[in-house]
Amino acid sequence: MNTLRENKVTAAAFALFVLIILVAALGPSLLPISPLATDAASALAPPSAAHWFGTDEVGRDVMARVVTAARLDLVIALSAVALSFVIGSILGTAAGFSGGIVDQLVTRLVDTLMAFPLFLLAMAIVSVLGNNATNIVYATAVVNLPFYIRMSRAEAAKLRSAGFIEAARVGGLSGARLLAAHVYPNVLPPLIVQVSLNLGWAILNAAGLSFLGLGVRPPTPEWGIMVSDGAALIVSGAWWVSLFPGFALMLTVLCFNLLGDGLRDLADPKRRI
Amino acid sequence: MAHPGHYIRRRVLAALPVLAGVVVATFVLTHLLPGDPAAYYAGPVDSAQAVEDVRARMGLDRPLPVQFLHYIADLAHGDLGTSLSTGQPVAAELARRLPASIELMLAGLSLSLVVGIPLGVVAATRPGSWVDHLCRIVSTAGVSLPSFFTGLLLIYVFYFVAGLAPAPVGRLPSFMRPPPAETGFLLLDCALAGQWQKLGAAAAQMVLPALTIAVFTLAPLARMTRASMLGVLSSEYIRQGRANGIPRRVLLYRTALRNALLPVVTTLGMIGSSLLGANVLVEKVFAWPGLGSYALDAMSSLDYAPLQGFVLLMSVLYVLINLGLDLLYGLIDKRVRLG
Numbered sequence: 001m002n003t004l005r006e007n008k009v010t011a012a013a014f015a016l017f018v019l020i021i022l023v024a025a026l027g028p029s030l031l032p033i034s035p036l037a038t039d040a041a042s043a044l045a046p047p048s049a050a051h052w053f054g055t056d057e058v059g060r061d062v063m064a065r066v067v068t069a070a071r072l073d074l075v076i077a078l079s080a081v082a083l084s085f086v087i088g089s090i091l092g093t094a095a096g097f098s099g100g101i102v103d104q105l106v107t108r109l110v111d112t113l114m115a116f117p118l119f120l121l122a123m124a125i126v127s128v129l130g131n132n133a134t135n136i137v138y139a140t141a142v143v144n145l146p147f148y149i150r151m152s153r154a155e156a157a158k159l160r161s162a163g164f165i166e167a168a169r170v171g172g173l174s175g176a177r178l179l180a181a182h183v184y185p186n187v188l189p190p191l192i193v194q195v196s197l198n199l200g201w202a203i204l205n206a207a208g209l210s211f212l213g214l215g216v217r218p219p220t221p222e223w224g225i226m227v228s229d230g231a232a233l234i235v236s237g238a239w240w241v242s243l244f245p246g247f248a249l250m251l252t253v254l255c256f257n258l259l260g261d262g263l264r265d266l267a268d269p270k271r272r273i
Numbered sequence: 274m275a276h277p278g279h280y281i282r283r284r285v286l287a288a289l290p291v292l293a294g295v296v297v298a299t300f301v302l303t304h305l306l307p308g309d310p311a312a313y314y315a316g317p318v319d320s321a322q323a324v325e326d327v328r329a330r331m332g333l334d335r336p337l338p339v340q341f342l343h344y345i346a347d348l349a350h351g352d353l354g355t356s357l358s359t360g361q362p363v364a365a366e367l368a369r370r371l372p373a374s375i376e377l378m379l380a381g382l383s384l385s386l387v388v389g390i391p392l393g394v395v396a397a398t399r400p401g402s403w404v405d406h407l408c409r410i411v412s413t414a415g416v417s418l419p420s421f422f423t424g425l426l427l428i429y430v431f432y433f434v435a436g437l438a439p440a441p442v443g444r445l446p447s448f449m450r451p452p453p454a455e456t457g458f459l460l461l462d463c464a465l466a467g468q469w470q471k472l473g474a475a476a477a478q479m480v481l482p483a484l485t486i487a488v489f490t491l492a493p494l495a496r497m498t499r500a501s502m503l504g505v506l507s508s509e510y511i512r513q514g515r516a517n518g519i520p521r522r523v524l525l526y527r528t529a530l531r532n533a534l535l536p537v538v539t540t541l542g543m544i545g546s547s548l549l550g551a552n553v554l555v556e557k558v559f560a561w562p563g564l565g566s567y568a569l570d571a572m573s574s575l576d577y578a579p580l581q582g583f584v585l586l587m588s589v590l591y592v593l594i595n596l597g598l599d600l601l602y603g604l605i606d607k608r609v610r611l612g
Contacts, residue, residue, distance in 0.1 A: 112294040116588045119550025124302055124584050127572035204419050208554055211421050212569060227422055234429050246422035254417035
């Protein structure tokens with residue numbers, strides 16, 4: 001009954017996704033203005049025909065910066081999710097399928113990571129490792145690990161007694177071959193469905209760290225930093241400096257979340273809630 | 274049936290290794306990773322001797338296991354070390370700032386509980402209605418909005434444009450002196466001192482940050498309540514109850530909601546994690562003098578002791594929250610106690 005409407009929402013989210021990817025890929029090269037070029041004469045100009053999103057405190061074009069930042073924010077989130085996906089799924093599958101000491105160790109690791117509030121752990125990791133984009137990726141990947149480990153562990157444990165695994169075992173496969181050829185590929189699908197939702201979360205996490213001054217350093221255009229740059233100006237009415245990058249951030253995360261919900265519904269209609 | 278005391282004891286004992294893990298992980302995190310605080314604090318006098326002196330003063334020249342033993346011994350005395358940048362003991366500073374953070378988080382969380390649970394219930398009882406759509410929009414928007422952005426948006430709309438909210442300058446307007454700190458909870462302190470005008474001002478300062486927290490905690494809460502209520506309402510025992518003529522109100526709020534709340538309690542644990550984290554962002558946006566701003570200062574100056582103390586305190590809080598929720602879960606659902 002709601003499927004048609006929801007499909008429309010998912011389709012709209014997909015269109016937005018394509019647009020965001022295009023902006024991130026091509027945007028920076030199409031811009032007439034450099035995102036780093038300052039112009040003291042037109043500092044803090046409100047949105048106009050010359051500067052669609054206005055200019056910031058030192059006269060940099062906000063639109064150029066928002067567009068340029070898209071690539072960095074997406075790359076950070078994608079790398080972090082890819083890293084935790086690969087490491088997490090391998091660890092989780094190994095733990096869930098083999099059980100025993102491996103399972104014990106991995107479970108301990110997950111328990112310890114989960115004992116910390118995730119964002120605070122990411123904050124601590126970046127502040128100790130040092131402020132740069134790579135460390136945001138590492139921190140985001142580390143706090144994201146438990147998510148993939150737990151899910152793949154549960155999936156792999158279910159497969160232990162599956163008929164086709166028994167058959168492969170009877171057929172003479174064992175150990176790493178069995179894991180790689182039969183278990184791992186079957187653990188992946190439910191994980192892949194979660195990637196989109198997870199990307200939205202990773203973008204928020206990375207932008208939050210930058211907003212706090214951890215991670216990417218100014219003047220690099222990055223949405224979190226830009227929102228933070230404009231934060232002090234908002235009480236005096238210069239809304240455009242932080243609201244435009246904030247909206248870009250929100251739209252991107254919203255897009256990934258809607259897409260993720262749609263994907264999950266497609267993959268498993270029973271879980272539609 | 275197992276005695277509730279056994280269940281409580283078992284849960285508390287199970288939390289102990291996690292706490293131990295947190296203590297060790299916090300130490301490892303702050304000591305094994307690169308970055309040399311001694312070089313930082315030796316300052317511009319960049320001689321090797323100066324760096325060595327600072328290192329010796331911080332105890333960083335000793336072998337790691339020795340440092341760890343000292344850390345444990347200090348911890349046992351409630352000593353979290355001294356901040357290098359302010360010279361103040363970390364434990365006292367954390368204790369002074371903790372109430373500000375807790376007050377804010379509790380205000381935000383209560384707000385979202387009061388709105389989120391009824392919203393989820395009504396959405397589940399009338400699928401496809403406008404309330405259901407509202408619930409869907411709220412829960413999607415809530416997880417997509419960065420909390421720091423929500424805060425700034427609220428400041429712009431309610432302070433700059435509408436002029437309804439006070440300036441975001443912390444717990445009290447700058448011209449007001451805080452009441453004597455009896456409890457550290459400002460609203461309570463104002464009431465204890467009988468300073469009602471101040472109480473009003475402090476409450477007004479809290480509206481926007483609490484609303485910001487409510488927006489992102491509302492989403493998972495409403496979504497989970499709706500989903501679990503839908504599941505319960507389609508169950509056999511509800512149908513049976515309806516067939517037996519039990520009034521709808523009783524069935525909905527006594528039988529169904531009670532069962533539907535179990536997964537919601539589990540969701541609260543996840544919310545607790547994001548709440549403790551996002552609170553730092555919200556505190557920065559509203560210049561709230563809580564734990565978050567303390568931690569940020571420590572991070573920007575590589576001040577190990579406060580950072581370590583902050584991470585430790587927050588994680589212990591989080592472990593305690595989860596323990597509390599587990600106990601609550603056992604209280605609501607007798608089956609859990611048997612497990």
